[in-house]
Amino acid sequence: MIKYIINGIFTHKRRKIVLGYLLLFACSLFLVLKTDTTAMEQLLHKEYEIYHYNNKLFEFLKFFMPLSIGMLVMEHDQGHIKILVTYFGRKRIHLAKIVSYILVVTILFYFTYLVYVLYAKFFTSFYTTKILIHDEFLYVYLSSLIFLLYLLLCIREKNKLLIFVFVIVNILYSMIQERIIRIELFYLIPLTSSLFKTYKYTLWYQVGYVTLLVLINIHISKKEHLTI
């Protein structure tokens, strides 16, 4: 079932679009991460360069991830998947859909991580394995899953253009969180911000939030009125 849904996401035509999009992403990331400083200067101001390298990447991801996830999820409420509900049951179809999209987002993150590591390794002089920030990637990954699950919960075929509103709200929300530091905002929707990622239980709160959203998704799908 998961393979069927993933094939539905990446049809022959969409595969080309996604490939083009990933190339564009890689190029944009290269441009963002590109630095004009010489190798000697990079070694001289190593700490500063590393800080900026990581900072630039995560700022870029804040804009790129909601947009990419929005584009991927836009067609999630497809009729050819919905009609299978009568054959396999709602729970199985919805669970398979959630797992499929989580897998796709995970692959997208893996690709991003690959670009992040490879660029540092081949185009900078300060690369050592110590510069890589794994926990921050995890926070951004969990934030992306939260966004994904909200989209799966709220976006349907008839209102799929609403996805762009969600993307804009997500980007604005991330920007607001950086300026208005209020813990209530984080409790409400725990998207990563530079302050909250320093908290001890942020990761666990995000994991719990993702689990809760999965359960809400499944629960709502049980009673939802399906239109084809």
Place this chain on the structure above:
Amino acid sequence: MSISLIELNEAGKFYLDKRFNLLISTGDFIVIKGINGSGKTTLLNLINGFTVNDFGQIYRKPIRISYLPEREVLPLYVNTHHYLLEVARIKKAHLDYRLITDFEIPLSKSIHTLSKGNRQKVMLVSCLTGYYSLLVLDEPLSGLDSKAVRVLKKYLKKLNEKNVAIVISTHKPERFKDLAQKVIEL
């Protein structure tokens, strides 16, 4: 001996001024007809479990239902053969190549290049693939030529003889008069 699969008892929705009483048992062949807005789609939605009834009761056995919607719901830009194979794979069933040949479906083409009639045939094949106790078809004849109608009727007759219950909603009930055991007018 027929076993009751789904029973609607005064079931209805708040937006429809109508209550449905219907018993679907194994081996039934039921044709539903009615003018636009008479509640055909609502009845099918209730049978399929797509919507919850606001009034009355619905008793259903945990059965597999195969459903053909009126609207075209095929994934575009996919090779027809690959799509049908995928459907058969997830349903753990085999494709009926005889039916595909009789329908004259161009398997090598991409779905988006097919004509309306051929797309309907692809939807029918994907719906008829699998192991199910109840088959629900909403306007199955839409876009089909007379040869395809004959092929479909022959196939449905065979299925019905295997005790599969069939419910068809159509504006052309006379096309099924030789097969229908019950005709419900809404």
